[in-house]
């Protein structure tokens with residue numbers, strides 16, 4: 001029996017390809033878009049999102065089995081935040097009770113982007129995650145007004161926030177607890193109307209390639225992303241939870257390098273007593289580092305917590321400093337953390353694009369603290 005699957009942004013590109021694929025497979029698709037579809041609604045406004053939820057429930061009699069929140073904009077304007085983040089979150093939140101009532105493999109997925117890995121405007125990401133749309137839109141308007149470089153962070157910020165929201169809520173009772181796998185996909189460059197102007201010219205392609213390296217297969221076709229979305233909302237997907245699955249021809253692995261795990265070892269309070277060297281962050285969003293940060297207890301045997309027993313248990317983030325940036329890396333993420341009297345300094349750097357090539361990752365350095373030497 002056909003499942004009912006809601007697809008937003010279904011009038012074009014990836015959403016259109018997905019709607020066609022699901023229909024070919026015998027599913028019942030409810031197409032939502034601002035231009036045309038079964039439900040025509042503007043996901044950039046609160047009112048439009050309410051209309052979308054109401055329209056879908058009317059259209060389906062409240063019986064839906066999956067939602068693909070795919071509609072998006074890639075323009076360096078505030079509306080991009082409204083559609084990409086709040087449009088997806090509000091639609092999914094509004095339709096979640098109907099999904100939870102489904103007995104036919106309820107599933108949800110959003111279309112995020114590899115742009116989650118590009119530089120973001122941290123306060124904008126935080127405003128999105130706080131659900132503060134007024135502040136998020138005000139910040140985006142400021143970025144828009146500050147010129148192209150600042151405005152270029154709007155799209156990555158909207159997608160970073162979206163992927164983080166998915167990761168944050170997916171394991172909670174409302175989603176995992178209700179038996180609804182919630183995930184994201186992160187495409188690289190896909191040939192759709194969104195990218196047509198860029199992929200049409202040599203200059204445009206060079207600009208894209210400088211930011212999105214795709215050694216496997218080059219640019220995607222919309223159907224190739226649609227196939228992954230279709231699987232994530234299929235009954236076969238039983239246990240993928242909160243993931244952002246990259247379908248990007250390799251840009252994620254090139255940008256973040258082979259080690260996306262050692263962040264777990266990176267507690268600056270966890271030092272090896274043998275070498276006195278702190279383990280490192282690689283490819284983390286280091287620009288987001290809060291200060292001060294409490295030093296947590298060491299993780300287990302063989303580790304030592306600097307400053308334990310002393311009053312100085314906080315780390316001070318001295319910020320991004322030019323002398324810490326690897327040469328020639330315009331977007332290097334480098335930060336120095338110090339603990340004052342404990343004498344610990346931990347430098348953390350992330351992977352970064354470089355003109356004319358890519359640097360997979362730069363390992364952070366740890367200087368051994370006086371208390372461990």
Ligand SMILES: NC(=O)c1ccc[n+]([C@@H]2O[C@H](COP(=O)([O-])OP(=O)(O)OC[C@H]3O[C@@H](n4cnc5c(N)ncnc54)[C@H](O)[C@@H]3O)[C@@H](O)[C@H]2O)c1
Pocket residue numbers: 008009010011012013014015032033034035041042043044070071072073074083111112113114186187188189190191192193194195
């Ligand atoms: N094309 C790429 O290279 C690429 C890469 C990574 C992620 N993405 C993401 O994939 C998704 C689909 O993009 P696409 O490439 O198919 O683009 P597209 O422009 O072809 O399609 C986007 C669709 O979203 C709809 N939409 C835009 N604003 C809306 C609004 N306010 N309310 C309702 N619908 C609205 C559009 O009408 C359109 O049908 C987007 O979320 C995009 O950010 C695309």
